[in-house]
Amino acid sequence: MIICSSGLIGLIMANTYMTRPLNLYHLQLAIQLLETEINYARSSLPEACSRIAEQIKQPVASFFGEFAANLQSLESPTVIEAWNRALQILKEAGFLKEDLEIMAQLGNVLGQSDADDQIKHLSLLQNRLASAIKQAEQERDKNVRLWNYLGFCVGALVVLLLF
Amino acid sequence: MVKSVLKEVAPRLREVLAAIDNWEQVEEIRLRLNRPLVIKGRFGEYGINYFMQKCQVIDSYIVTNEDISRTIQIMSKNSWYALEEEVRSGYLTLENGHRVGIVGKVILEQGRIKNIKHVSGLNIRLAREIRGSANQIMRQLFLQGELLSTLIISPPGCGKTTLLRDIARQLSNQGFNVVIIDERSEIAACYHGCPQLDVGLRTDVLDGCPKAEGITMALRGMSPQLIITDEIGHPADGLALAEAMKSGVKVISSCHGDSLADVRQRQWVKECSSLFQQAIVLSRRNGPGTIEQVLKWK
Structure with a gap:
């Protein structure tokens, strides 16, 4: 029992390291799609974001879906309000604070300037996400195996000490 | 609305x-x-x-x-x-x-x-359509059952655009194939290319299209019986309109001016005035869209 539960905790910890690079990767993909929408189609934000929500994996999809819905809601919030409200979804999905901060910055500028400027902001964000992905991958490689074994080992140790 | x-x-x-x-x-x-x-x-x-x-x-x-x-x-x-x-x-x-x-x-x-x-x-x-604003003028547009190419001359603010829209709607609903070349998106007030105001059942709109190019495009592909456009001013517009009228398409168009004599001075008129069959001069005397004068060539 002890070995199992302790092992499980280890596996859960390992899993968080596994999902972060994947989530960030989907986020980067979505930002890339947004850049394409703005650059080539000049679609408006609600239009572009609801299209992205259909193409991308969860939880990033519900973030973009929520953002588009917020923008279209009756009280017509500002971009930053709609963006920050939608970011709650990523927060609940377990995104790290530092990753959310990178995203939060985009809310300040999104939609407020001409296309050239928007594209610059979006590529900057993609670069930052790329380096976050790299870092997340390094951490994953380092920590996943560690937590996988650590859980079981600690469980075994506790058993040994008890008896 | x-x-x-x-x-x-x-x-x-x-x-x-x-x-x-x-x-x-x-x-x-x-x-x-x-x-x-x-x-x-x-x-x-x-x-x-x-x-x-x-x-x-x-x-x-x-x-x-x-x-x-x-x-x-x-x-x-x-x-x-x-x-x-x-x-x-x-x-x-x-x-x-x-x-x-x-x-x-x-x-x-x-x-x-x-x-x-x-x-x-x-x-x-604010956009508003005044249905029936062309009722008075509709009778003037026909001579013995034939639609006449008409130049509508008016100073700004006399309801030219409202009038053209209602003419398009009425003639289109009567069975004419109408194409509107709406360079400034004023006649049909298109949003994402779709007319927001009623321009009739058989009306196609080229939205935001330069008039001269638009007229040629419409002639090529849309087989119009009537082309409606507003505020001609450039010699190229005159040439394109002349081309349309020569090929048997009727044209109803507006231009800024107070009288025919005033308009006759302009460069573009020289290209096509002889092809128009009548001119209607508007004023604001009894509210927008007052018909001052109808001059028939024919």
Whole structure:
């Protein structure tokens, strides 16, 4: 029992390291799609974001879906309000604070300037996400195996000490 | 329909504009940064004070930067980049056909207008269709059952565009294939290419298209019986219209001017005036769209 539960905790910890690079990767993909929408189609934000929500994996999809819905809601919030409200979804999905901060910055500028400027902001964000992905991958490689074994080992140790 | 403009302005302005009780007569809502809000129409003009009551313009609500920037954000669906083309031409067309003129600091790139920054003024011109405004003129458009190519001459503000729209609607519903070349998106007030005002069952609209090119395009592909366009002014427009009329298509077009003699001076008229079959001169004497004179060539 002890070995199992302790092992499980280890596996859960390992899993968080596994999902972060994947989530960030989907986020980067979505930002890339947004850049394409703005650059080539000049679609408006609600239009572009609801299209992205259909193409991308969860939880990033519900973030973009929520953002588009917020923008279209009756009280017509500002971009930053709609963006920050939608970011709650990523927060609940377990995104790290530092990753959310990178995203939060985009809310300040999104939609407020001409296309050239928007594209610059979006590529900057993609670069930052790329380096976050790299870092997340390094951490994953380092920590996943560690937590996988650590859980079981600690469980075994506790058993040994008890008896 | 006119009131639908309320959802396109900043929430604060929605409350203020709720004081307007004669929407049917309002023509323009003018927002100028740090200056009073002005409502204009056939009645003249008035302002709305901080107690949400009608008042003199001088006592009116002062428009803030926040009001203007929020309004722009809402109108552009928070996507300023999507409007570059429209901003460059100085106005936006909204979903219900309302048009918004924009002024501010103009950004140039290699001598061409690139964008407008720091928007300081908006002029919201409310779109309204007056069905039946062409009733009087409709009889003049036919001679022995044949539709005549007609030049409508009028000073600004006499209801030319409203008239052309109603002519398009009526003739189209009577069975004519109509193409509207709507260079300034005023006749059909298209939003995303789709007419927001009733232009008739058999009417196609080339939205935002330069007139000369548009006329040629329409002739090639849309087999029109009637081409409607407004405010011809360029010699190339005259040539294209002449081309259309020579190939048997009827044309109804408007131009600025007070009288035929006045219009005759212009360069483009030389290209095509002999092909028009009549000219109708409008004025504002008995309200917009008063017919002053009908001159038949034929």
